[in-house]
Amino acid sequence: MGDASAEEQKAAQAAPPAGPSATAADASPPTPFDALRLLSRQGALRTEGCLRQLLSKYHGVEGLVAMNGGLPPQASFPLTSLQFGVAGVAEGETEAVELSPEQLAGSQQYNIAPAGFPPLQRWAAAHVAALHAPPGPHRVLLTAGASQGLELVCSLFLDDGDCLLVEEFTYPQARTRSAGQQAASRHRGRRQPGCMLECNLAPRSCRVLPVPMDHDGMLPFQLEQASLSLLSAAANVLEQAAAAGGPQPKLLYTVPTGQNPTGACTPLERKRAIYDICSRHGLLILEDDAYQYLQFPAGPLRPPGLAGLPARSSYLSLDTQGRVIRLDTCAKFLAPGLRLGWAVAAPAVVGKMTDLLNAQTLGPSGLSQGIAYRLLETWGGEGLERHLWRLQAGYAASAAALHAAARRHLEGLAEWREPRAGMFMWLRLLGVEDASDIQEELREARVVVVPGRACHPRASDPSFRCPFVRVSFSHLPPEELEEGMRRLGAVLHSLQQQRQ
Known part of the structure; x- marks a missing residue:
């Protein structure tokens, strides 16, 4: 594999300066990370x-x-033809699509091209160039979804006991033990089985430093004593880590759009500030942007499609130094069963990721890659645009239905913001010290939500109390969202009466 293609580099050069220190007067190129x-x-x-x-x-x-x-040999492959229907080629129509004999044979063979099925990899590379215009050298690698991308990065960069920064509430599969828990565990001379990452980092005993956040995501700055003096929250966490000794953070992990679990969307200027902090402290940025395509800021009547999504607004778009590893997935805008995604990073990083990926799985499923490419090829730009309109409108309608149901059943019992991206609504339960404490009552009422502590680094610390819950609206019809909010409200109302 080479560096970014001429088409990608041309698109990147056409972009306005995106890096944190790129100004008209700054003639010297940034120092590569x-x-x-x-x-x-x-x-x-x-x-x-x-x-x-x-x-x-x-x-x-x-x-x-x-x-x-x-x-x-090709003659040994059992599949001789493969045809499937594709919705959305034209409005309200389904078109029969077939893999050519060459495509079908290639899809059943080992992945020979290291970066993935070449036509699909070229599509992903052009897509990245158009949407993000990375200002620095980069390469694109097809993966078996963002989950594989996470594991590749963790394996390549994190040793046992290493440290990383995350949003205060984060994707549970990216959770590790907090600093205090790890110290307590060392003091007892054994590990706490419930205090470590559920999937990616548990075997590595990694330590997490949570960074405070608000409805716009991770906080790079905090207002100090109502003055105009700004204090870097992330830098504070890093200073505390330095004072405590031990391994210093290598990496910042973030879900910047429709964040899981809070639904927060980090604006570009905040990303610039966070990128600056990471530059000063020598940190990698792992940008896990699974919900990028699920944005609906104007509601169900005006979905943005692809053309209306914020362009050149990712951490990758700011990355003049080669410190960002971006993960994208087909799970949220095509189908999770395809197990496909792509990673974008500096060439040397993608080279290492490619070596490890090929050692693990020899790349994603060839059949999934062939099907996805024919689907995207059949759609073309207009078909993908129509698909995303429908997708976003559906998610927006579900989010609006959940918000309306919450207003009917949770007024005075919870606080929340109407979701504008992603799959989740984040609620603070009023009068409830810890949402985990009411799981039995919720079970009896036949409703289940995710307690917020499950998404916090201190999840297994009994002294930590968390009144938040994550509610999903992505897959339920409006009547079930209504009933779920009614049942949750009934439980909270009953608890409120007991307290009185």
Whole structure:
């Protein structure tokens, strides 16, 4: 693989200066960030296998008699044709689409191209260039969804006991033990089984430093004593980490759009401030933007589609130094069962990710890649635009229905903001010290929500109390959202009466 294509670089050069220090008077290029110095022990040792290197190096060379690969013959593949219906090619119509014999054969073969199925990888690269216009060198790697991307990054950059920064409430699969919990665990000489990351980081015993947030996401600044003096919250956390000793943070993990669990959307200027802080402290930024396409700020009647999404407003769009690793997924705008996504980062970082991905799975499913490409090819730009309009309008209608139901049943019992992106509404339960304490009452009322402490680094600390809950509106019809809010309201009202 080479660096970004000429098409991508042209798009990036056409973008306005996006980096935090890019000004008209700034003639010197930014100093590239050496992300590889932060590699874990495994990441430093990870290389491309010699057989894999030999196979990919000569793949596609015209006239070559390739006797170097242990590849099954095409005649051995059991699928001889594959046809499926695609909705949205034209308004209200479904079109039958078929993989060509060559595409079908290639989809059943090993992934030979290291970055993924070449036509789909080129589509993703052009999509990234148009939507984000990364200002620095970058490459695009197809993955088996953002979850694989997370695991690749964690394996390559985090050793046992390493430290990272996250939003105060974060995606549960990105949760680790808090600093206090880890210290207490060391003091007792054993690990607490409930205090570690559920999936990605638990085996690494990583330590988390939560950064305070509001409805616009992670707080880079806090107003100090109602003056105009601004204090960096993230920097404070970093200073505390330095004073405490031990491993210093390597990485900041963030879900910037429709954040899971809070639904927050981080504005561009706040991203600039956070990028500046990370630049000063030598941090990687892991941008997990799964809900980017699920934005509906104007409600169900005016979905933005793709053309109306904020362009050049990601951390990747600001990345002049090569410190951002961006993860995208097909799960939220196509189908999670495809298990597809892509990662974008500096060439050296993507090279390491590619080596590890090929060691783990030899890339995403070939059939999924072939189907996704034919789907996107059949749609074209107009079809994808129509699909996103419908998708966003549906999510917006569900969010509005949940908000309206909450107003009918939770007034005086909870506080919330109407969702404008993502899949979730974040509620603060009034008069409830910890939402986990009422799970039995909710179960009896036949309604289930996610207690906020499940999304907090201190989830297993019994002294931590959290009155928040996460409510999903993404998959339920309006009548069930209504009934769910009615049942939740009845439980809260009953508890309120008991307190009185």
